Amino acid sequence: MRAAVMQSGKIFTTDLPDPVPGPGRLLVAPIAVGVCGSDLSAWQHTDDFLAAHEETGALGEVFDPDQPLVLGHEFTARVVEVGEGAEGYAVGDELVVLPGVTAPDGRVHTVGYANDYPGGLAERSMVWAYGHLRIPAGVDPVLAAVTEPLATGVNGVLRAGVDPADGALVTGVGPVGLGAVIELAAQGAAPIVVSDPSAVRRRIALAYGAHLTVDPLRDDPVEAWRAAAPGGRRLHVIEASGARGLLASLMASAPAYSRISVIGAGMRPEEIRPVVGVLKNTSIEFVGGPGFDETEYRAFGRAFEHLREGRFDPALMVTGYTGLEGAAEVFTALRPGSPEAIEHVKILIRHDLPGDTILGPDAL
Numbered sequence: 001m002r003a004a005v006m007q008s009g010k011i012f013t014t015d016l017p018d019p020v021p022g023p024g025r026l027l028v029a030p031i032a033v034g035v036c037g038s039d040l041s042a043w044q045h046t047d048d049f050l051a052a053h054e055e056t057g058a059l060g061e062v063f064d065p066d067q068p069l070v071l072g073h074e075f076t077a078r079v080v081e082v083g084e085g086a087e088g089y090a091v092g093d094e095l096v097v098l099p100g101v102t103a104p105d106g107r108v109h110t111v112g113y114a115n116d117y118p119g120g121l122a123e124r125s126m127v128w129a130y131g132h133l134r135i136p137a138g139v140d141p142v143l144a145a146v147t148e149p150l151a152t153g154v155n156g157v158l159r160a161g162v163d164p165a166d167g168a169l170v171t172g173v174g175p176v177g178l179g180a181v182i183e184l185a186a187q188g189a190a191p192i193v194v195s196d197p198s199a200v201r202r203r204i205a206l207a208y209g210a211h212l213t214v215d216p217l218r219d220d221p222v223e224a225w226r227a228a229a230p231g232g233r234r235l236h237v238i239e240a241s242g243a244r245g246l247l248a249s250l251m252a253s254a255p256a257y258s259r260i261s262v263i264g265a266g267m268r269p270e271e272i273r274p275v276v277g278v279l280k281n282t283s284i285e286f287v288g289g290p291g292f293d294e295t296e297y298r299a300f301g302r303a304f305e306h307l308r309e310g311r312f313d314p315a316l317m318v319t320g321y322t323g324l325e326g327a328a329e330v331f332t333a334l335r336p337g338s339p340e341a342i343e344h345v346k347i348l349i350r351h352d353l354p355g356d357t358i359l360g361p362d363a364l
Contacts (some may be wrong), residue, residue: 003122003347004327005068006043008273011328016068017080018276019118019126020082025101026129032145033120033349035330038243039071039265042113043331048267061113072349074148075120076141077127086129096147096203096304098131098297100228121327123351131296133304145348147304152288153240154306155178155299156263157187159186159287162190162236168224171195171216172241172264175317175346180238182312185209192230195221196241198342207236208312222253234258242260242266247284247356251276259283266293320347321364325336326356333358343352 003016020028042049046065053061063069079093089095099111099119103231109125112119119125135141139244153176160209162168163186170180173196184327185208194205194213202213214224225235235258250260251272277284292295307314322330329349333340347358 001123002324003070003118004324005070007068009043009068010045011331013327014068014327016118017120018124021081021126023084024086024129025083026086027041027081027083027087028077028095028097028127029080029118029123030072030125031076031078031081032351033072033075034145034149034175034346035071035334035349036074036149037176038265038278039112040331040334041265042071044335044359045267049082052267058258060109063068063113063115067115067238070118071112072120072122072146073097073110075125076135077120078124080124081192081348083129089129089132093125094135094141096133096135096144097125097127098133098300099127100131100210101128106361121324121349123290123324131300133301133333135212136308139308140314142350143283143318144176144304146314146317146346148174148300149346150179150182150295150306151299151303152176153181153238154183154303155289155297156180156238156240156261156287157183157301158302159291160236160238160259160261160285162187162189163234165227166233166299167191167193167225168236168238169193169195169221170205170238170348171221171246172208172243173201174240176241176263177238177344178205178208178238178317181205181210182306183207183302183325186306186311191225193221193228195224195234195282200343201345204316204345206228207316220253222250224300226255227309237261238263244268244270248272250283254279254280254282257282262286282363315361317345318348319344320358320360321350321353322347322358323355324349324351324355325354326358329356329358
């Protein structure tokens with residue numbers, strides 16, 4: 001099978017053996033794949049990425065960077081083979097994939113972050129027969145690939161317990177931050193203030209339900225929230241950018257009793273002054289995946305519900321498409337600091353497209 005691999009810091013396409021589904025597993029053909037901010041971190045900050053996962057015991061996402069790794073954990077796919085004992089799925093099913101697989105030793109791996117379990121940037125991937133969302137008629141299986149990153153933002157809002165009467169400030173509206181905006185809007189929160197240096201992203205955030213947007217390179221987002229929120233409101237911040245130094249800045253500028261939910265996965269160490277948080281009674285929570293009392297990842301289904309019910313237009317956030325051969329170009333274009341990064345939100349890699357050119361939505 002053809003696959004885009006990362007090896008020794010380089011991304012290139014090559015041929016690999018097809019995976020063989022074992023008991024309780026599905027062999028799937030990816031349809032469309034998104035490149036996550038975590039994928040960019042695994043590529044640009046490999047040592048920090050691996051150190052963080054080793055320190056926290058998240059060994060299911062630890063890989064050998066000198067061996068081929070097929071990235072891609074946010075994708076849709078079509079079932080092509082059902083392993084023995086795998087129930088509830090049939091050949092031909094189109095799914096939003098929950099990217100997990102259990103190894104023979106019992107360890108759960110995230111496909112796309114394990115050398116032995118290729119992710120969506122391959123013509124075939126193997127996943128467990130559990131937790132996937134079946135794509136119904138009327139939902140585009142290509143655009144449905146935005147579900148997983150949006151779920152991270154939805155999760156931030158659900159876990160934060162935002163009071164709709166207080167509204168919220170969302171810092172960073174890539175796909176994750178846009179998921180937070182969609183969930184806040186669905187809950188009727190007001191005001192929803194968004195901070196992002198990209199004019200493209202700010203426009204999409206307004207279309208998804210934000211009431212006010214701010215360019216943080218020009219204006220203070222906390223002051224914008226103060227001006228928009230009636231007196232007595234509590235500031236809830238959904239920090240989705242992962243920008244270095246922003247957490248300390250928010251602690252200093254936010255009013256007393258603010259709550260900051262961090263869902264942007266910055267890889268580098270941060271320096272904060274704890275006494276600032278103590279004096280202002282600031283609450284900071286780091287949010288990722290299911291909560292303490294969750295038996296399943298409810299934000300995953302909730303994000304898909306928003307898409308299925310038409311509460312937002314997923315096509316607005318997809319700013320480019322390319323084929324599998326264009327994977328390296330996508331990583332380069334989305335790299336923070338690149339000239340193209342500020343103009344893009346989500347580029348989908350489609351297995352039905354030839355070539356390596358990144359095409360605008362109007363070019364298809």
